[in-house]
Amino acid sequence: MLGSDIYIMCPVTGTLDKKKIKHLKDLDLYCDFMHETSMYECEKSFANTITRSPLGKVKISYMSDEYDNASVEWIDALCVLTYQEKSELGILVFIVPLCSRDDTQIGDIVFSGHLRIDDSEKIYDLNSYIRTLKLLSCGKEKIIYTNSLALKSVEQIGYLLAGETAGSEHIDYRIRDQKLEELSSNNIAMYDFYELYASTNSIVYLVNGFSDNYLNNLEIEALLIYICEIAVLQNAAIGRINGQIVDELMQNSNISTSKTLKLQVEFGKTILLWDNKIYNYYMSQQLSNSIVSAFETDKLLEEYERNSEHIEQIASLKSAISADIEGKVLNILAFAISIGELVQLIKQLVAYYQGHTYALGASGISVAILLLLALIIKRNRKNRNKGI
Structure with a gap:
């Protein structure tokens, strides 16, 4: 035998x-x-x-x-x-x-x-x-x-x-x-x-x-x-990218949009494998279709799409929440500084009517502080998008 x-x-x-x-x-x-x-x-x-x-x-x-x-x-x-x-x-x-x-x-x-x-x-x-x-x-x-x-x-x-x-x-x-x-x-x-x-x-x-x-x-x-x-x-x-997505979800609490993009780019390198016109002969392509169907590749792709959508949603939500928090912080600081400026202006008016000189350049200092805060937030946002 x-x-x-x-x-x-x-x-x-x-x-x-x-x-x-x-x-x-x-x-x-x-x-x-x-x-x-x-x-x-x-x-x-x-x-x-x-x-x-x-x-x-x-x-x-x-x-x-x-x-x-x-x-x-x-x-x-x-x-x-x-x-x-x-x-x-x-x-x-x-x-x-x-x-x-x-x-x-x-x-x-x-x-x-x-x-x-x-x-x-x-x-x-x-x-x-x-x-x-x-x-x-x-x-x-x-x-x-x-x-x-x-x-x-x-x-x-x-x-x-x-x-x-x-x-x-x-x-x-x-x-x-x-x-x-x-x-x-x-x-x-x-x-x-x-x-x-x-x-x-x-x-x-x-x-x-x-x-x-x-x-x-x-x-x-x-x-x-x-x-x-x-x-x-x-x-x-599919197995590789699904494994990478699951690892990110299980181990990394700082999922960024740049990280999800990197995963998609890596999967994109396999695009030639998915071209259904690579075979020269019709019967070879049909046999390939039957084997791919038997291996249930479509189910693996569905799992990948679900995982991919999930990690993208998490990255987008984290980015939106961070942007919202940063906006609120800036608004609060701007409000606080504007109150400070108003106080300084009142002091200058009082001093003027009393005949005193009182000018500290408060507005210039306030603008400098706001610019510094904006630069710090921009840098943090850039680092977050890099996944740092």
Whole structure:
């Protein structure tokens, strides 16, 4: 029985430590073939914004779902970083060609947060390993499973889409979910030589011509991988800005309009990812639309829009309240100074009628004080808008 080709995609942000790049023949072939595919399927100006860097071989953990007590085996994997420099967004991809282990258990390991990586120097959990590359996680992992159409099992598809093991040692159960049953029967393929099933977690790609030669399989997998790359980068863009907005709301009591503008500008750098005209072919665009829909990117965008509107409202209210307070302070001071001026004027009139000279230049002093106060308030307002 043929094992599946498995691609574990982890959205990240940051700037890769170039010292981590490790060239291997299979990885270089993968990177070159993916680039050729992107140049064929998309506008070249867009395709060239996304690069792939080989990061060498690692081992990933495999164990039963009794995680705390399970013995760990290790599976060889290749590691690649797909990266868009302008947005500083990427995808850490673990590739397991022709995996002989239970696909559903690998999904369970990844989505339950039990994935471990051995880079031959140390064993890390996923987030710690990502940090060794000078990157940060910014979204939920996705998995692509590819296998032969001849091995199709509707029940297996359901567990893969759910991201749960079909052979639990922890509890005896079978999934019974109407939505999942619908997804397991909803073939979103664009051509007749394969079947394709998708959920928010996973893509199951069952294809005629799947073989025990990984590089041959890559030829029929590359387009799907590329479309998923763009969809995951979109999710990474939303995940990053949502995380930043939540951090601002939770940790920073001095939210400014300039800070909210900075967040929007950073998100704007991802605009090319959202262009629905980047694909050269209609069927590629339709497949992309189906996968983006399965990943529920629209719901992530709605969450971003709610968070964005909320933080903008807070910044605007803080700015309005501060401006109102400053206006009232100026009015009070101006009133106080005007009273002082009136007193001085009365004194001068009394002194005049009594034949005395009495002139202190009170009006000039008052104007100077008002100007100084106005400058101080203007400076505070400028600092507040900068988020200081």
